[in-house]
Structure formats: C-alpha cells, structure tokens
Amino acid sequence: MPGRLARMPGRLARMPRIVLACLAFALSLPGHAESPVPVPDQNPPKYYVEDIKAAMLAHVAAEVDSNGVFHLTDSHTGERLALKFVKIHDPVRRIDGTTYFACTDFVSASDPDKVYDLDFWMNPVEGKLRIYDTKVHKEPRRSLVYGWYKYPRYTFIDDQVVYLY
Secondary structure, X not given: OHHHHHHHHHHHHHOOHHHHHHHHHHHHOOXXXXXXXXXXXXXXXXXXXXXXXXXXXXXXXXXXXXXXXXXXXXXXXXXXXXXXXXXXXXXXXXXXXOOEEEEEEEEEOOOOOOEEEEEEEEEEEOOEEEEEEEEEEEEEEEEXXXXXXXXXXXXXXXXXXXXXX
C-alpha cells in the first residue's frame, strides 16, 4: 500500500488540469464529502425513542433554510435536492451500543407528490445524539399505473447497507 500511495503524486501530476479542477469542485460541494464519524462518548447513557426523534427533529430544524427547505446532495446521483420534512418512521432504533438510526420521509419542495425516504445514523457525542451519516434510501419513481412511488436503492442485512443497484 505505501508504494501505491508514493506513486500517487505522479499520477495526479499527469491528470489534465480540468479533471483536477472538477475533482476539487466536487469535493468542495456541501454534503458531498463524507462526514467523519464522530467519536462516540465512552459509556453513553441509553437513548430511547423520544430521544432519537428529538435529535432528528433538532437536526432537521438546524439544517433547513428560511423557507423550511432541507438541502441535501444525493451521493448517488450528485443532484442537489431541495426537500421538505414530512415525518419520522416508526420504529426508530438502536443498532448497537453507540449507533442509533431513524428513517424519514421528505417531499420535493417543487413537487409534493415526489417522496424521498432518507435514513439517518447518529452517535452520542458530548451527551447528545449527533447525525453522522445521511443516505437516500428510496427515491421517487413514476409509474403510469401507480403514479409516484418510493423505489429502494438498498436494503439491510444484519444492520448493514446492501445496495440493490
């Protein structure tokens, strides 16, 4: 591995400048770069349904703009989504001793018939649950027969994300 990393600067130097500029721009987009997983508290208290939901609502409230729109860059498509919060699904849950999970519905700010299912992972940091990862679990797709429906991108096997496509 160190040999591969040592050769990397030479490879970057041979890349066209436009490719490097695009890469730098893509990495600078808000929500596009992976957020580092926060270091969970040692021996955190147990959090319950009300705590998880309160943390989710506080996160959404802190992230929406003055029009109540939640902005998220879709890591799968690169599209910048403008969404409005609808609800938190039941059940929310604890995955392990320090990881908690909530699934939510948001609608497109421009078309309320288009529903996105977003998943949020959180850890206790400094005594509060903090979101460290957000993924679009289901995206809106249109059917001539059924209209808009939520199409899943992944499923869970033993609490691990397994992509369907």
